[in-house]
Amino acid sequence: ESKALMDWDRWLVMGIIGIIVGTVGFLIHQIIDYLIKLKWELVKNYIQKGNFHMTWLYILGIGLAMIIVSSGLVVFFCPTGAPSGLPEVIGFLNGASIQHIFNIRTFVGTFVSCVLAVASGLFCGPEGPMIHLGAIIGYGLSQSKPKILGMNLPSFTRFWNSADKRNFVTAGAGAGIASVFHAPVGGLLFTLEEVASFWDIKLAWQTFFCCMTAAFTTDLISSSLCGFVYRGQFGFFKAEMRILFWVKNLLDMSVLAFVPAIFLGILGGLLGALFVFLNIRINRLRMWFFNTIPKTSLRKTAKLLESVLVLVLTITATVYLPYFFHCTPVKNLPEFEPSTKPENISQPTWHISEYNCPLGTIQTGPDGANYSNRSFNEAAALLAENGMRGITYLFRRGTHEEFGYASLFTALVFYFLLSCLTAGSAIASGLVIPMLYTGALYGRIVGLILVSILGVQTDEHSAWIDPGLFAAVGAASFFSGVSRLTISLTVIMVEITNDVQSLLLIMLAVMLAKMVGDWFNMSLYSSLLKLKSIPYLDAEPFVCHRKKWLNLELFAARDVMKLHVRVLHVRENIAFLAQLLANTSHSGFPVVYKSKPDQAEVFLGTITRLELCVLLENEAVFEKETTEDSESCAPLLSYQKIRVEKLPNQQRMTMLLGRYTTDPQYQQRFINLEPYINKSAVSVQAHFSLQRTYIIFRSLGLRHLTVVDLQNQVVGIITRKDLISLQLEEKLGLQQSSNQLHSDDELLD
Amino acid sequence: ESKALMDWDRWLVMGIIGIIVGTVGFLIHQIIDYLIKLKWELVKNYIQKGNFHMTWLYILGIGLAMIIVSSGLVVFFCPTGAPSGLPEVIGFLNGASIQHIFNIRTFVGTFVSCVLAVASGLFCGPEGPMIHLGAIIGYGLSQSKPKILGMNLPSFTRFWNSADKRNFVTAGAGAGIASVFHAPVGGLLFTLEEVASFWDIKLAWQTFFCCMTAAFTTDLISSSLCGFVYRGQFGFFKAEMRILFWVKNLLDMSVLAFVPAIFLGILGGLLGALFVFLNIRINRLRMWFFNTIPKTSLRKTAKLLESVLVLVLTITATVYLPYFFHCTPVKNLPEFEPSTKPENISQPTWHISEYNCPLGTIQTGPDGANYSNRSFNEAAALLAENGMRGITYLFRRGTHEEFGYASLFTALVFYFLLSCLTAGSAIASGLVIPMLYTGALYGRIVGLILVSILGVQTDEHSAWIDPGLFAAVGAASFFSGVSRLTISLTVIMVEITNDVQSLLLIMLAVMLAKMVGDWFNMSLYSSLLKLKSIPYLDAEPFVCHRKKWLNLELFAARDVMKLHVRVLHVRENIAFLAQLLANTSHSGFPVVYKSKPDQAEVFLGTITRLELCVLLENEAVFEKETTEDSESCAPLLSYQKIRVEKLPNQQRMTMLLGRYTTDPQYQQRFINLEPYINKSAVSVQAHFSLQRTYIIFRSLGLRHLTVVDLQNQVVGIITRKDLISLQLEEKLGLQQSSNQLHSDDELLD
Structure with missing residues (x-):
């Protein structure tokens, strides 16, 4: 308990x-x-x-x-x-x-x-x-x-x-x-x-x-x-x-609504894949261009200028596009800030979406209700206001003809291209709102097409032909087409609209968008990870060589392992350790052990660079004698001290390592690593299938995996970098082309 | 692609x-x-x-x-x-x-x-x-x-x-x-x-x-x-x-609503734990009682009689309890079947909840709306109708005083006890609806108490004081208190009520209920798994000995492994194999291999009983000669054939094994297991920490894990049964009490 x-x-x-x-x-x-x-x-x-x-x-x-x-x-x-x-x-x-x-x-x-x-x-x-x-x-x-006011608060x-x-x-x-x-x-x-x-x-x-x-x-x-x-x-x-984009009136739905949802799903997948493709292409171009600039300060300034350029484009579009649109009278919607106080009624405040339209007035009609002769500019509502507000407009139900084709298409084209350009420029910005917004735009266009064909329906059975509904479905589909999310996206859509009724439509669109998108390329985040060369290990390995998927069951751990591993002995020389740490950047080392002098050295466990550093910092644990029987004389370092995952001061460490390497007295000093080794370190045998090796590495969350032979002697090591798909592709591709597939018989030699 | x-x-x-x-x-x-x-x-x-x-x-x-x-x-x-x-x-x-x-x-x-x-x-x-x-x-x-009409459809x-x-x-x-x-x-x-x-x-x-x-x-x-x-x-x-329990009017919520939600959460945890405790106690009693009956047919009849007894109790309560309640006039609710056709208006159909109340009529008033003088019996609505309908009544908003304390309390007591008795009797039944219902009952009681204290509120800022809202929160809390679910429960609540607005209340109640419940006992499903002795491996091991949690890092794989493993050799005798399969029930065997005659036999991989059976069924793969050099003469069985996970006909197998064991010719026949071994089988070393061993076993989804020593020789095997907490408790508890904690030095002997 x-x-x-x-x-x-x-x-x-x-x-x-x-x-x-x-x-x-x-x-x-x-x-x-x-x-x-x-x-x-x-x-x-x-x-x-x-x-x-x-x-x-x-x-x-x-x-x-x-x-x-x-x-x-x-x-x-x-x-x-x-x-x-x-x-x-x-x-x-x-x-x-x-x-x-x-x-x-x-x-x-x-x-x-x-x-x-x-x-x-x-x-x-x-x-x-x-x-x-x-x-x-x-x-x-x-x-x-x-630390607050010089006091050390309890840290965890x-x-x-x-x-x-x-x-x-x-x-x-x-x-x-x-x-x-x-x-x-x-x-x-x-x-x-x-x-x-x-x-x-x-x-x-x-x-x-x-x-x-x-x-x-x-x-x-x-x-x-x-x-x-x-x-x-x-x-x-x-x-x-x-509730961000609260849908107040749930619509009874006909099964026919699934037809446009299917269409939107496919469209979302296509446009999403296009978006990912364009964004990655632009990012690559951008990287290439900036890399041609040799001077750092110049390169940084160029990056800044790029953002400025994007802004100029965006602002120009935002400000001038509404010029080409007429004023649309406000019917009952868009509703403005719900917090508007009643006393403002006769003199309504100006809203961005009204833009250059004549300021309307609100009159109280004979039945006590308020009537307004306001009008608004469609393009201003879609482009000049921020994305959040725009989505609210688009998701609104019962506003069949509030936005026309012209404004929707214009906004779609500009938003799609400019948000694609913006994402990746040198500012901290997110894509979620643009994704929802772009999707909502084409979703509403599809809804509008339905309305144009079938007319504004007031009948209970056809109430589902509502552009607001399809805007929501479209938003989900584009989000999914770009990010390839499914479950979380569906839940987010429910949480931001409070509309469980259209859940099935959204699920269907999300699914299709992901499927269609996956056909063309990876999700935006995966592509960005690859572009930024972040070593990311998928849950399952997918390695592609010359457009063909490689079956990793046909390869073995030995095909990717690094040879010539630097191994440590249970009892290790200080000078040697210091040299090793100074000359390599490996983060972990296998430790081997020989129980009898005539036996081979077998794999015992691993020790990390960090642990070695902490040990080397504490001279108290060094043993002075080289004789085997004085093993237990040196005091042990506590578990707590070893465990803390912060690298000791870098400079001090370098100095220390230098001293250990050069000072001859440390040639005669030893350290007994045995109490500090991670003896539960998993190892795989060289003949293990690569698929299995990958799964073991990934599901146990390892950083290095020692490869041993049948006699448990260290023959290689596999690190995270050896397993990222790019690396695998290269190594395995080379092997395959030279037809060096290992036959299993080799194992028993 | x-x-x-x-x-x-x-x-x-x-x-x-x-x-x-x-x-x-x-x-x-x-x-x-x-x-x-x-x-x-x-x-x-x-x-x-x-x-x-x-x-x-x-x-x-x-x-x-x-x-x-x-x-x-x-x-x-x-x-x-x-x-x-x-x-x-x-x-x-x-x-x-x-x-x-x-x-x-x-x-x-x-x-x-x-x-x-x-x-x-x-x-x-x-x-x-x-x-x-x-x-x-x-x-x-x-x-x-x-198979349809004798045609074999393509099977997967x-x-x-x-x-x-x-x-x-x-x-x-x-x-x-x-x-x-x-x-x-x-x-x-x-x-x-x-x-x-x-x-x-x-x-x-x-x-x-x-x-x-x-x-x-x-x-x-x-x-x-x-x-x-x-x-x-x-x-x-x-x-x-x-939407099963559609909440049509979302309520603006005050932060004060979190106070009753906290209370409901704690109550849900307490009652949930009580429910689990009672249910397990009753089930244990039931098992004990039925096990005292020696004759199978009699035992089965007793089980049947128990269900009958529960039914008699339930029906008696259901039918007679409404007798003690008066008729409550229907205000605007409960609404009856939405599919009622307009022509039925003047002669309304009878509903179970009306019970023995005088049949009302519906009149069309002067303003065109329909008025009814119907009345209904509270207890009948809560007990005689099925749980689903009952929950709909309880979740309904704006019906502050529809159900009184008396009916709610009566229903709560009877439902709690009888559903606890029902779950586990010899019928196929589920607990989800009873859980939601019980919770909704006490939730509504809490809501009613608030209404009694503060009065029926119509003000916008106090609209949250609605028993319907707290019924939903209560339902979630009890569900969580019994099942200890969190995320899925929250999403289910949103999906069945379409009320994102009260999401935070529900989350809070769910969390508290789980915490309080976990304090007392395990979730109902975990308890049932334990009661039914189903070998279930938790994601992380929790072993309790004498009310103290054992730290599995202090134990090693060797502490739980089975000794005296039956190992196979790469080249194995048919008679021996048949005998092994006939005499043991192990589902997998380690295969060992000796590369040079003077070396020890090292662990190479595993083979399952199933694969061995399939191999033994195909005499073609047997090798007649015992000489080592004729290795490749026998044909190989295809991967497809070996892989199919269906046991061959049991009877035929027994017969076959018998023949192989007795017929002397099979003493001279061998099988080369090498092509069929799973060579990527993970092994752990005997000194691996038990915690790590458990994690490896569980996260890789193993069925048997070979334990080897530093020279990679098989020393033991760990199966799923060795790792279930009961088994661990017993083995480790024994060890601890005799103070045989292994020191790590032992390893290096």
Whole structure:
């Protein structure tokens, strides 16, 4: 029973992570909304007079100021923050070691850069960076030594190991999504499906708590503050505010609705694959171009200039496109801010979507209801407002002809291309909102086509022919087409729309989009991982050589292992150790042991570089005599001390190693490694099938795997890098082309 | 790219499983509803006249007929069908081999037994059996050789292996839940969280498809048929029908609502733990009692009589309890069948919940709306109707005082005790509906207390004080308190109520209930697994000795391994093999190999009993000469033939083994096992920590793990049974008490 209790500190940390991530999520959204509002308030007068040029100048000027700071931060202050940090987090959780992704600099840089980038008007969202921020918070809180006012707060040293580190990062990432979407379960599942490589039900259940806390915190703070002004409703959660794209009227559905859903699913897969293809192509081009610039400062400036260029394009499209559209009268919708106070009724406030349309008035009709003669600009509503608001418009039911083909198509083309260009430029930006938005646009077009053919239906049995419904289905399909998510995406869609009724449609579209997309290429995140050369190990190995899948059962562990392993002996010379550490960068070494002088040396276990470093730092454990019988004279280092997963000071270590190598007295000193070896280290035999080797490596979450022969003698070692598909392709491809497939008989020689 | 295509048959099978499970789910619900309606129609006249005794006689008589068939089927026809089959499915997916759970007899027995048990009026639901039925369908479709009209349909022999078997069973089980709850994502997550022990994203994604198909099929058939009568709306999915307990008005929520939610969570944990405790206690008592009966037929009859007794108790409570309650006038609710045709308005049909209340009439008022002076009996609505309908009443919002304390408390006490008694008796029954129902009852009581204190609130800010809301929270909390589910439960609640707004309340209650419950005991399913002695391996080992958790890092693989392993040689004598197979029941054997005559025999790989049997059946592979150099003369058996995981005919095998053992010619025959060995079989060294050994065994999904020493010689073997916690407790407990903790120095001797 005490097992659960002993874990209280873990729950505490999870709770704190949730609260802080929730607060950060609230801040991001509030600041973005506030800045956007401020920006457009400034140009309100120009735009109402139809002065597009001045509007352009102002909006671009403000945008430029923002983007220079945003991009500058990423480029000069924290290079790892760009673009969304999500692939890096995924790689880290898979076991790759990536520098600087979890420090305070990256946190500040990502936060500010993301806020400013979204506020500047670029077609991007804050979700990707939010996941990264959540992960940083999870890492920071569990792995740091907090100090407040010079006092050392209790730090959670027992979490300073890779497993727990991963767990907290996973929870933090989930909380990030939970907070921005008000979707605790969706966030949790997103992390489990896409972000985390290792997880079990215990971690899921802690992440569940963390996500809940994050969503609760965001809701609680949002309930009382709107644009940083106290609204006097602290602790009152309105469904309107909580559910991002609340669908109020569920539609009874005909089975015929599955036909357009199938179409949308396929379309989503095609467009999604195209998006991934374009994005990766653009990113590759970008990398190539920047690599041609030799000087670092120049290269960085070029990156900044690229963001500026994207902004100029975006702002130009945003400001001038509405010029070509007429004003559409507002029927009952779009509804404006629900918090509008009744006293404003006669003098309605201006909204971005009204753009240069004549300001309407609201009159109270004879039956007490309010009537308005407002009108709005379709293109402004779709492009000038931020993506979130746009999605709300598109998802709305019962607004069959609010948006016409022209505005939808225009927005689709510009949004698709510009968001593809934006993702990957040197700002911290996310793709979730653009993905939902692009999908919603073509979904609504399909809905509109149906309405055009069949007319606006009011009959109960045909109510499903509603562009709002298909906008939601389309959004899910495009999201799936790009990210290839299934379960978490479905749950997120339910959580943000509160529409279980169209669940089956969404599931179908999501499934088809993933299938069609998978036909063409990998998901965006996988492609980015590959592009960034992050060593990521899939759950199962897929190796392709000359367009043919290789069956790894036909290869053996020996085909990929590194030969000439540096092995250690149980009793090892200090000078030798120091030399080894100084000259290699391996992170682990097999230790061998000879029980009788005439026997061969067999594999006993492994020891990591870190453990060796800690041992070498403590001269007390050295043994002075070389004789075999004085084994137990040196004191042992405690488990606690060995276990802490922080590298000792790098400089001191180098100095120490140098001394050990050169000072002749250490030639005569030895260390007994036996108490510190990981004796439960798995090994595989050289003839093990490569498939099995990969599965063992991946499912046990190893970093190095010793390869032994039938007599348990070390013959090679396999590391994470040997198993990434690129490496496998190369090694195995070479072998296959020279027809050197090992026959199994060889084994018994 | 072709990898995805090659899997088309897998998707096909998944789809077919979904369609069939969906149809079965539809049938179960329809038949149950139909039978219940029929039953009560029969006694309608008696009950309307207030003749309780005759009602009791009739209802009991019909119930008895049903329960005798239901229980008789389970007891005499398919012993494994009882009670819900869920623990057996969980055990199977964990790797335990359990006989007869996936055959056609069990299917028929479970189906009929479940339908009749629920229809008879027992306090149980069809969900547990539905999961089992789904699993059987998944197993049957993928593993059988279908024959229609004497024609052999193409069978999917490539799925005849344990991994795929498990995958299809998992998908089928998920589809079962998806179908009965119309909750595709919930079903999927339920399977992943509770049912499946091994899964990856690929399986999740196939299960997703299977669940979607199942939910779609159920919806599609339900849309056109209601009580087996065509309703003329084929393919029209009404939200009313699809969303089981649809909450139509979302409530804006105050943060104060979290206080009762916390209370409900704790209460759910306490009551859930109590329920598990009682249920296990009763089951143990039951087992003990039945085991005292020596004669099988008598024991079976006793089991049947027990079910009859439970039924008598239940029916008596159901029929007579409403006698003590007055009629409550219907306000606007409960709404009756939405499919009621307009022409019935003036002469409303009788409903079970009206019981002996005077039949009301509906009049059309001056404003065109319909007014009714109907009244209903609270206890009848809660107890006499089936649980599903009861939950609908309890979840309904805006019906603050529809049910009073008296009826709620009475129903709670009876339902809690009787459902606890029912679960485990010899019928196929599920606990999901009873769990939701019990929780909804006390949740509503808590809500009612709030209403009593604060009054019925109509103010926007206090609208959350609604007993319907807390009924839903309570239902989730009790479900979690008993089953300890978290993620899947939350998603199921959203899918069956379409209320994302109260998600945070539900999450909080679920979390607390699980925490409090875990404090007292294990989840019901884990307890049942233990009670039924199904060898289940948790993801992580928890071994408790004298109320203290043992740290398995302190023990080694050698502490639990079986000594005196029967090893085979690469070249083995037929007579010896036959003898070995005849005399042991081991399912796998290590194969050893000696490369040079003077060397020790080292571990090379393993071979399973099944493979040996297949080999022995094919005399062609035997080698006649004992000389070493004639190795390659015997033909090889193809991989396909060896791989098929079906045991050859048992009788033939026994006969064959007998002949091989006795006939002297086989003493001189040999078989070269080398081509058939699994050479990628993992082994651990005897000094491996037990924790690590367990993790390796569990995460690689092994059935037997060879233990070797430093020279790679076989010293022992570990099987699944050696690792279940009971076994570990015994072995390690013994060791600890005799203080024989191995010191690590021993290793180096």
